[in-house]
Amino acid sequence: MTQATDGNKERRTFLGVLLGGFSALLVAAFGWPVYRFLAPQQVGEGVSVRVDKKDIPIGAAHFFSFRGSPAVLLQPKAGEYIALSAVCTHLGCIVKWEADRGEFFCPCHAGRFAMDGTVLGGPPPKPLESLSVVLEGDQVLVG
């Protein structure tokens, strides 16, 4: 094998840079679709959920799916509705409704929340997320 000539070396460097550039472009061009393919799709983003009032008796809790995660509707007093995310703010377990005490209880680490979502005890760092409620005829519109 003969030694590399200067001309060849220069050409090789130039072509090498081009090759690197275009390859990076190609990786991006094929990486982007793969990322988009795998990226989570927005489930019902911005979609409101309708619940029939008859499903929410006074003092009981109605659990339903809201934009891909569990939520709960309460009717503490006749005609007054509260909607909360049912996901405990501690580690993401789903809270349970304890009708006799009128509290939410998280079975994972005994976190307790009041009807309006405020923390009563246990490890949860903040209240349950509150969701907006609009009354529409015999339905409750959440979100």
Next chain:
Amino acid sequence: MRKRLLDFLDVRLGIRDILEQNLTKYLLPRNVNIWYTLGAVLLTLFSLQFVTGILLLVYYVPNPDEAFKSIETIMNDVPYGWLIRYLHAVGSNVIVIVLLLHMLSVLFMGSYKKPREFTWVSGFILFNLALALCLTGYLLPWSQLSFWATTVATEAAGAVPVIGDGLVRFLRGGAMVGNATLGRFFALHVMVLPAGLAALIGFHLFCVRRIGISKPPFGEEYVPTEVKDKFVHEEHPGGIPFFPNYAIKDLAVISFFLGLLVVLVFFAPGLFIPPAAFEPADPFTTPAHIKPEWYFLWAYQTLKIFPSEFLGLASQGAVMALLALLPFLDRGRERRPARRPLFVTCYLLGILLFAAISIWGHYS
């Protein structure tokens, strides 16, 4: 930075030695030609199938009630799902094309001869595994095409004497193509066959590396090497280094075939994916003009030509066995095509016959 990383790895793995042995000091024959790049092309294409296959697996549901719908979702709702699916489906066809080219070039240059019998035989099995992957993958979308192509293909096994009917039932997991068939084809397609393929590719590459690259049988200075009865690694002193000299050529041809694949995916996916692939399977309606994929047309047509199914199947078996065992039958040392007129004649006639029967099968 690069030096420190290399030092780090070198102390622990002796990486410099490995790189030298396999890249810069791995010398190839000076007259190595472009056909030698096809192995690298296949390796790339198989990797692409592997990646796109796993991506499809994320959304695909292997259940007759859901399969077609999940494919429809991939094609219409998942961002770039159509791209991933087409790369996978069209890619499989490109793989068959390159596999054929790879085998034809090896045949033409007589590289399968002693002492490279294992390389040939493992390659031939790889070819069959790839076809099996095509066949099993074909069923998964649960379209009319899937359903009837699989019905016809599994039915062919019925021509085997005595155990034929049992064999068909076993392949299908029942009397008809159905739920059970999808289950077993799915398991084969995503686990069994890919695992077998990967292992065998490993063995194939090991053989290539262990015995050394064969010298292309061209040019005036070529003389057939004497094959001894003990192991000799074929060296090519004064040859060109694999890296960077030859690897860049590999890369050139790989990019070319990827470019070809992209062209097919974007501009002519219909060549390989007929409209029947977009209709859900209907076990009670056979679509008109159902044909197997182009690479199975020869087999389909031979079954029709022979007076009995069994003869057709037997002749296919004979051709495949002949090809598989070729290095053990063709034992002459001569590899130069110009000095193997009989072989080259058979070779060309074989290609013509394959093409003619396939075209006949397409139009019949």
Next chain:
Amino acid sequence: MMTLMVRNIGALIVVFLLTGSGFSAALAAESVCLQCHAGLEGRLAAPVAAWDSSIHAQNGISCPDCHGGDPTDFAMAMDPERGFVGVPEHGEIPEFCGRCHVGVKEDYFDSGHGRALHSGGPQCVTCHGNHAVQTASLALINREDCSRCHEYGRAEEIKAAMLDTDRLLAGIQSDLDGLAKTGIRVREMEGETFALRNDFHRLFHTVDVERVREQTAAFQQRGGEIRTEIEAVQEELTTRKLLGAGAAGLLFLVSVICFLIRKTYRDEE
């Protein structure tokens, strides 16, 4: 369709010797009507071939769907007790077809054609034929057929008024067919188009030029909406092709660069 299937499957049987597979089971479920009539002669066999080429056959509407009876029992197939209805009389035909084509029947009875039914006016079969019935199209309105009964003039006017919308709908249908062949989900748009076309064809049966003209705009608008939707999909497909061309071009460029680099090494070897 039956004979078509028989032919297809027959070929497959010859080819692949389908011993005892479920094909035959699927076939046996088909009607005895076709099996028997196909073997008869002349007038009694004619409906089989005629039906075979019809839009009814394409959509899986078979003998018993119109004529009733029992398609699974040779002996009782044509027993009135099993609901068999033979050939309807001239005046009964609109009711006969109208059992399924409800909307058209309504418009037909409302029209000059329908009102003249019992005084020798035309009924469904007069224009559409019977067993070989095809997809309704404007080709059915032509000088030769219409002037069997009356002057072509008014019919021609109606045809002219319907032509644009008919073309629009036919164009939409063929575009949708094209998209479906490339795996685009068009079921919804196809459903809308189908309904729209049916309503539109109903309109013809009023044989009332003024009403056709009045309502054309509404059809044009609904068709236009589907067309816009199709165009959005087609635009997306064009964008894909551009991106694909870019990606392929880039790959070929990389290939060429690699060959050029290879050449610099080649020079030194």
